[in-house]
Amino acid sequence: MNRSAQVLATKLRTLSSLSAGDLELIDRVIPPASHYEARRDLIREGEVPQYVMLVVQGFACRYKTLRDGKRHLVALLLPGDCGDLHAPLLDHMDHGIATHTACLIAKIPREGVLDMLESPALEKALRRSTLVDEAILREWLLNIGQRRSEERLAHLLCELHHRLRAIGMAGEAGYDLPLTQAELGEIAGLSTVHVNRVVKELRRRELVYLRRGRVEIPDPRRLAWLCGFNANYLHQLAEAGTFS
Amino acid sequence: MNRSAQVLATKLRTLSSLSAGDLELIDRVIPPASHYEARRDLIREGEVPQYVMLVVQGFACRYKTLRDGKRHLVALLLPGDCGDLHAPLLDHMDHGIATHTACLIAKIPREGVLDMLESPALEKALRRSTLVDEAILREWLLNIGQRRSEERLAHLLCELHHRLRAIGMAGEAGYDLPLTQAELGEIAGLSTVHVNRVVKELRRRELVYLRRGRVEIPDPRRLAWLCGFNANYLHQLAEAGTFS
DNA sequence: CGCTCAGTTGAAACTCGTCAAAACACGTGG
DNA sequence: CCACGTGTTTTGACGAGTTTCAACTGAGCG
CATH class of the missing domain: 1.10.10.10 (Winged helix-like DNA-binding domain superfamily/Winged helix DNA-binding domain)
Structure with a gap:
């Protein structure tokens, strides 16, 4: 199993149990990762996303900026985390994604995601993962707010x-x-x-x-x-x- | 077309254009709404959601509370907004939902949601709506944080x-x-x-x-x-x- | 009329931000 | 190996922004 697939599998197994077939499927659709330097934009606000990015190694983040240059991190992407599954649905990004440390990132093509969604267990894991991302956002809001x-x-x-x-x-x-x-x-x-x-x-x-x-x-x-x-x-x- | 369906249609049309067939479909799966008093919990943190709630009239909110009783609103639900589509995927709620004013709420059964997801246009609108909810969370985080x-x-x-x-x-x-x-x-x-x-x-x-x-x-x-x-x-x- | 709840105000305390400077860690090249 | 430069951590002093407390006003309602 390639490294990228392994990392994703590890993450998804924290959310739902996967069969051997699921693991094979993951291995098949996840491309090898490529290297990115630390503190480099992977995609900027306003751009149109082409792939779903999977963090294989290193830390990345989602961020938003204010006119005056102040930046706020709205999510931390750890190995196994990825950008929105349905990101391609939205015309343009409302936030940027950047590496924090040097990273290995795998760019999953649209079809690969669709293939994974065919498996009930993977679909469940992937959907749960987006729900958890949202739950984390809510918790951060509470954290900062109160x-x-x-x-x-x-x-x-x-x-x-x-x-x-x-x-x-x-x-x-x-x-x-x-x-x-x-x-x-x-x-x-x-x-x-x-x-x-x-x-x-x-x-x-x-x-x-x-x-x-x-x-x-x-x-x-x-x-x-x-x-x-x-x-x-x-x-x-x-x-x-x-x-x- | 019943009131609940009309409200949902209005909301979804802000996100994607719908055909006459889509509207009929909505009308078929959305049950009539029932009345709730102001400032009443619809579902509490820790409970297991059974339906997807659609706000037909009035204002509702998602909220989280701290031990000391401090409360933070993590989303405002306006007419046409609804709880997470895939909420049933998660075991228990990590936040509560409550009415703000007196409200009309329609409880959409699981199958109704699945039916709507069959239509490509509706699927797009519904998925976009959850993405927008998330985008709003990020913007609120930026707002409070910076x-x-x-x-x-x-x-x-x-x-x-x-x-x-x-x-x-x-x-x-x-x-x-x-x-x-x-x-x-x-x-x-x-x-x-x-x-x-x-x-x-x-x-x-x-x-x-x-x-x-x-x-x-x-x-x-x-x-x-x-x-x-x-x-x-x-x-x-x-x-x-x-x-x- | 008196109740209650939302809005308003002032004063004091506190949390946190800003500015500026110093100490420290780390990598690089001399 | 040391000197240097860069970036991060640490510190102090000060002030701005915000909370807390407590009291008061005003609107709506029985």
Whole structure:
């Protein structure tokens, strides 16, 4: 099974169980990935999408910008995540997609997506994945709208812990997070300086140790309690994260 | 054509053009609506959805709550809007839906939705509608994350103006908005008091006159310019709002 | 008339943003 | 190996924006 297909399969299995036939189908329709540099636009606002992009390796994001250049990240795309399945339905993009780190991206042609939708299990997994994307958007909205900076960052870190663990990219007490504090600020709607102060405070309280791309969470339960994190909205299968 | 079907048709025609056959199909699968009081839960977080709810009359919303009782509205459902088409795919709701004003709600059974998805034009319209819902979420996230209170409220009022105009519920320079300032605050992530101050300031600058459920916008272009509003993300057809 | 709920106002406290500078990490080329 | 440059993290001081509390006004309704 090629690398791209494997990554997608891993992600989809966190949402629905797949048969051997499904895995073969995935392998057949997912093209090999190509390499992109860090911080590079994959598609810009206003452009017309041709493919569904699948992140195979690295971190990417969806973003929107304001006239004055302020940018807000409206989604984080982890390995296995992809752009909207029905994106081709919309004339033009209302947001951009960019790499964060260096990435491997597979461009799935329209027909490949349609083929996958033929399989009931894959259809279910793919549709669930778009529903989860939407659920995450709602949770982020709540996060920014109602929580204050400390809980806000804590909540974001909890979410990433869960999402990364589901795809085998995080351990019990920590994970690699290749995001600068400025970028965390662009997600959380906080200034870089304030993110830094919050990070410092979380460290002082021994809740999170964040430094140079690495997140350590000594007691995930305590952190989750602090910010009221509840993973329900991620709609992960119970056994997610336990397979190879 | 029954009332519920008519409302849905009006909404869908803002997204894709429908044939006479499509309209008949809609009429056949949409059941009559029933009445709900104002401020009543239609479905709560954690419950399992059985139907797709269609708002026929009145305003409803999706909301999420925090432990401490703070509530945030993550979507506003106007006449013609409905809950997620594939909601039944998810085990339990990660948010609640509630009426705002008194409402007429039609509960579309699963099979009705499937029937509509058979028609290419309806499928396109329905899928586009979920994509637009997601686009609105992203825009709200940007709005709360990056804009300050005045532009934030202005942007929200611009969006509602466009959405209501598309379904024939707003004129060139104003519309009825049955939301309290407290509720606007729950959307914008602002305290009631601050919403009030911003409303006052917008009135002073002759941008928006908001009082007792009525919004008057003497110069929509000027207001849109102030907050950087660009309707692209609503993906409305050009002729939206011009039909009966 | 008196109730209730929405809107309004002021003062004080607090959260967070801005500006500016310094400390630090990392990669590069000398 | 060190020096240098770039980009990220850290710090302090200050001010702007926003929340909170508490009281008051006004409209609608029984």
